[in-house]
Amino acid sequence: MAVTMKDIARVTGLGLATISKYYNGGSVRAKNQKLIEDAARSLGYVPNEIARSLKTKHTYTIGVVIPELSNVFITSIISTMEDLLRQKGYAVIVCDCRSNPELEKEAVSFLLRKQVDGLINMPYDVTGDHLRPAIEAGTPVVLVDRILKPLEGQVPAVVLDNVDAAEQGTRFLLQQGHRNIGLVLGDRGFYTTECRLQGYLNAFSGFDVPVREENIRCGNYTMNGGYTAAKQLLALPEPPTALFVTNFEMTLGVMLALREAGIRIPEDLSVMGFDKMDLFGEIFPDLTLVRQPQDAIGLQTARLMLELLSPSGKTAPGTITLSAQLHRGKSTRELQNP
Amino acid sequence: MAVTMKDIARVTGLGLATISKYYNGGSVRAKNQKLIEDAARSLGYVPNEIARSLKTKHTYTIGVVIPELSNVFITSIISTMEDLLRQKGYAVIVCDCRSNPELEKEAVSFLLRKQVDGLINMPYDVTGDHLRPAIEAGTPVVLVDRILKPLEGQVPAVVLDNVDAAEQGTRFLLQQGHRNIGLVLGDRGFYTTECRLQGYLNAFSGFDVPVREENIRCGNYTMNGGYTAAKQLLALPEPPTALFVTNFEMTLGVMLALREAGIRIPEDLSVMGFDKMDLFGEIFPDLTLVRQPQDAIGLQTARLMLELLSPSGKTAPGTITLSAQLHRGKSTRELQNP
DNA sequence: TTGAAAGCGCTAACAC
């Protein structure tokens, strides 16, 4: 049987309340403090957070439900959130639902039974039905990276301004004189994919340049997908003079395909990447890209959750939209004869 | 206030014990079962696992402490473990200790206070001191990927036979006639690094070939590290005829460096990779590599934990060693004039 | 099969 406060009480001769108060930062006579500390050490006492939770009604646990763990964007956001959350005393239970709506729903109810204080979700099921039980139970929910139309106004979210991000990137290439611009997207139907496509189209219509359907490819947000998409784009009768790739993994795949084909960047082809700079590191020392502020996304999400959890906080369920920043590197060049 | 069993009891007119039994799979009269289900649905009852845990002494929660989340080997192992564990009703709390022994120690005590049923650790602190509190508290611990000398015989572990893996890879290259073989390792001092180096050396002494010190490079287990190491190896007065790269991220970096340098594989240089095959996917369609059985590692770890947790199970704290398998791809070739 | 009651380890009034 584990050591409990009762044991400490017995050994020290103090009352339970005193010991409890000590562990909750209350003021205790110095002599008794020493008594408690000594007893705790010699008995090997570890406070039981479960029992405490039962009483206090909060578990200091946050559930995080994500579609996939094998994606640097997701893992880097999780790391950032976890750092802040743990610093504030919260544990994080991560549930990878394997891009499966059934598992996603299950994960939510699982976490609810575990009495998590809050739920952070990068949603997969676009209906948002999986979150209904949480909302009904009054458990705070924060969405990351994607909003859910059916839940708009009910659940706050932290997202990138995806339309603007893609528009920025595309506009830059257009300004450089490119007219034939390949776009490598994630799968259709995803919130981010659709937004980024919209941004691309917006930029084109802003320049009054017609869009070539065949230039738009879906790379599934994976390295392989990007690789394949690049090969297809290169094989077109009129291959693009510039490529805009909309996430990290796909950019990696695209770069590999280009190297394999012996294509020089930016002499033969301009490339615009996406996502976080430092992950590309020294390998693509100065890739032109749309920088997604992932640290800020993770931070804001955690902060928002913390705010919802604070006794005062009942923040309005708005959407925090963060802006991407264009980084002008050396992988793009001005087209001489547009 | 949340809905509790008491509410169900009140509504149905049944006793607490009956309802509890129903939720624990006991047999209840069909009529009452329906009564309970209806009441639960209309009230929105969710069983409180916290209260249950207080009584039953187990939380169905496993703590996982890892050095870093941004590494495909680690995330893929976590995903595999989590799948099995969750399937058995266990939640997984992942703590990324950022390769910081202080944080690692803190993570363990944090999880202990949370009353996790077990602890899975890919250890960073080689002294293993951070795990002492868990061992003293009688909480089952399983190590993954690395063993801890000071804790040998006290804590079971699941690891790759790293020496043999590296020996296999190196021996294959030697058999192909290579004598000048570059080795790209992780940082010195790590368990896996030292084992893999040992394997390399073993193979050389088996062939009675002297080892060139300058061929051994540390790439920090990162993509950038691999990239840099490859550049350095290529710049040697007598560059190697083959490269053995000992993890996924570094292999990626090495491949990029080689492509950049316009080196053909395997015509100009043979390359042997490491880690899981399918992550390389179609991009390096047939890379020769030492395949690490990561799924098996994750599975065995989870299984071992489950076994320790089962009422019967008090498995001996041995080490499960899994073997790597050499995959003969097309990135290596026999040297004609050795 | 069902119900009454005790108690898991802790917190929080409240009285001292």
Next chain:
DNA sequence: GTGTTAGCGCTTTCAA
């Protein structure tokens, strides 16, 4: 500052 006590939501004898 300290001790007494009730009770968080559940499980689990034990008797009916």
